[in-house]
Amino acid sequence: KNQVEQSPQSLIILEGKNCTLQCNYTVSPFSNLRWYKQDTGRGPVSLTIMTFSENTKSNGRYTATLDADTKQSSLHITASQLSDSASYICVVTLSNDYKLSFGAGTTVTVRA
Amino acid sequence: GAGVSQSPRYKVAKRGQDVALRCDPISGHVSLFWYQQALGQGPEFLTYFQNEAQLDKSGLPSDRFFAERPEGSVSTLKIQRTQQEDSAVYLCASSLVGQGQHFGDGTRLSIL
Numbered sequence: 001k002n003q004v005e006q007s008p009q010s011l012i013i014l015e016g017k018n019c020t021l022q023c024n025y026t027v028s029p030f031s032n033l034r035w036y037k038q039d040t041g042r043g044p045v046s047l048t049i050m051t052f053s054e055n056t057k058s059n060g061r062y063t064a065t066l067d068a069d070t071k072q073s074s075l076h077i078t079a080s081q082l083s084d085s086a087s088y089i090c091v092v093t094l095s096n097d098y099k100l101s102f103g104a105g106t107t108v109t110v111r112a
Numbered sequence: 113g114a115g116v117s118q119s120p121r122y123k124v125a126k127r128g129q130d131v132a133l134r135c136d137p138i139s140g141h142v143s144l145f146w147y148q149q150a151l152g153q154g155p156e157f158l159t160y161f162q163n164e165a166q167l168d169k170s171g172l173p174s175d176r177f178f179a180e181r182p183e184g185s186v187s188t189l190k191i192q193r194t195q196q197e198d199s200a201v202y203l204c205a206s207s208l209v210g211q212g213q214h215f216g217d218g219t220r221l222s223i224l
Contacts, residue, residue, distance in 0.1 A: 004154075034212070043116070043203055043215030044155070089154050098143065098168075100213070102154030 003027045006090050006103035013080055013110055021106045023073040023090030031093040035064050035075045038087045038105065047075070047088075080110045114138065116216035118204050124222045125194050133189045133219045137206030144187050145213060146179055147203040155203050161187060162209070191221075199223045 004025045013019045025033070032051050036044035048057040048064040050073070056065045061078045077084055090103040117136040125131050137144050143162055147155035148171075157171040163184035172179070176194075181187040191198055201220050205213035 041217065041220075043205075043217045045215070046212055049212065091154075098145075098160060098210075099157055100155075102156070104152065104154050107152075 003101045004090055004092055004103040006088075006106050008106060009104070010107040010109070013108065015080060015082060015110055015112050017080055019077050019080060019108065021075045021077075021088050021090075021108070023075070023103055025071050025073070025090070025092050025101070025103075027092045027094060027101045028071070029095040031095045031097075033064075033066055033073055034091045034093070035062070035073075036089040036091055038089060040086070044089055044091075077108070080108075082110050082112060084108060085110045116204055116206050116214050118202075118216035118219050120219060121217065122220050122222075124224065126224050127194060127196060129194055130190065130192045131194055131221065133191075133202050133221070135187045135189070135204030135206075135216060137185065137187070137204070138214055139185075140208070141206035141214070142184075142209050143207045143213075144181060145205040145207075146187070146189050147205065148173075149201040149203055149218070151200075158189070158202075194221075194223045196223050 007022045034049045035047045038044040050057050050066045063076045066073045087105040087107050089105040092101045119134045146158040149155040159179045160168040161181045176192045178190045201218040203218045205215045207213045
């Protein structure tokens with residue numbers, strides 16, 4: 001069973017609207033949690049990184065939250081743009097380990 | 113460029129042929145990782161190098177997969193006697209030890 005679960009699997013939103021993506025993980029203990037953006041045909045690019053003690057981290061219109069008690073994270077996209085169409089992947093790094101645990105990603109499609 | 117470079121970007125091979133995929137990491141990055149990404153899924157770990165030493169190859173799916181990094185820089189992932197289930201995107205990532213991984217854009221491998 002995957003240790004990082006993401007929802008929804010995909011979503012479609014209108015340009016200018018907001019959306020929130022969810023990530024639940026069972027990986028423990030973890031060093032940090034990242035959200036990556038992966039455009040079609042490209043490699044993942046890191047958007048945010050949060051350590052165990054951080055609750056929120058912003059990068060422009062992207063805001064990630066982390067609740068280490070419930071092992072949940074979310075990525076909120078504000079005022080979506082067409083260029084936000086991509087797959088968003090939640091990634092957890094185990095403590096004292098180099099291995100990353102990847103979620104399957106949420107595919108976001110922004111329509112004009 | 114300063115990023116991780118992978119070649120070729122696309123590779124089509126007939127079942128049974130051998131293929132070699134190349135990764136040029138960011139200069140100075142000690143750690144190098146290979147991942148396999150199936151359509152609609154997150155990347156799956158294949159193998160990890162620290163300099164020229166292959167410290168972990170637990171993710172390689174079979175003995176048909178072989179990776180090397182002889183001089184601690186460029187790495188090659190070789191797949192022998194390819195099968196249709198080998199069709200996927202192969203991602204390479206590099207990092208300083210203990211730091212975030214930077215991904216290349218991958219090689220999309222199609223086995224006919």
